[in-house]
Amino acid sequence: MKLLLLDYDNTIARPQSKPSLKTLQTLALLSQKNYVAVITGGRSFTELKKLFVKNLPKEKKALLQSIFLCTEYGNLIYSWDKKWSVLSKSTPLRESEAEKVRKLIENITWSKYGIQKSYGRRIRKRISYISIDCLGMNAPREIKERWDSNKKKRESIKEEIQEEIDKKYDIYITGRNTIDIIPKGFNKADCVLRLCRLLNIDLKECIFFGDEFNKDGNDYPILSLGIKHYKVENPEETLKLLNNI
Numbered sequence: 001m002k003l004l005l006l007d008y009d010n011t012i013a014r015p016q017s018k019p020s021l022k023t024l025q026t027l028a029l030l031s032q033k034n035y036v037a038v039i040t041g042g043r044s045f046t047e048l049k050k051l052f053v054k055n056l057p058k059e060k061k062a063l064l065q066s067i068f069l070c071t072e073y074g075n076l077i078y079s080w081d082k083k084w085s086v087l088s089k090s091t092p093l094r095e096s097e098a099e100k101v102r103k104l105i106e107n108i109t110w111s112k113y114g115i116q117k118s119y120g121r122r123i124r125k126r127i128s129y130i131s132i133d134c135l136g137m138n139a140p141r142e143i144k145e146r147w148d149s150n151k152k153k154r155e156s157i158k159e160e161i162q163e164e165i166d167k168k169y170d171i172y173i174t175g176r177n178t179i180d181i182i183p184k185g186f187n188k189a190d191c192v193l194r195l196c197r198l199l200n201i202d203l204k205e206c207i208f209f210g211d212e213f214n215k216d217g218n219d220y221p222i223l224s225l226g227i228k229h230y231k232v233e234n235p236e237e238t239l240k241l242l243n244n245i
Contacts, residue, residue: 001035001201003205005037006210009042020239036066038052038069041180049069053069068087070195073128074192088195098125102123104161113153115135117136120137132178134153148177170221190221207228209238
């Protein structure tokens, strides 16, 4: 039994989209003899159910006991036993700590980075970290695609935040307009270790698929585990790799 760990956006599906039918069929097939875990920072449990679980082949849904939904960087892990329930939940970020981070973000001069307005709420407190939608949660897709495609603006924002923030936090640039501020000990690598303990799986039996292994990316901590991993450019490349397993 192996543990296959997959990022969601740009790994098994395009942002805010469902995986292709072939990808869903392949993951369902692999879940017959392997554990399959989807680890995401940007997709909620509700989104993963709607985009991923509900689109699995109907005849394969008995295999849900082999599938784990790991949201908020794996700080919430959901498992299936006749219904979805929380298998593991990390310690919540204290409100006093979250407020310090909020005030720091609110003092950023966003116009320096080409942002003249916010499309809805910009700061979201998750269970164990703070997520910044630089353009706002409701920014149109075309604006998200255009604003910071090379991530240079967010690299500058990250540098500004790092000068002010406590060193006990990690900062990741992810998606098309997002920056996540996470206390150390709550990243994707920590999730993998937690899930391995719960499933009694050795790290040597893990394979991770992701698209953000650069030093600012949220898949970067996985490299510290020394597990087998694949950096992919898109869901089509992930499907090819999965078909080889």
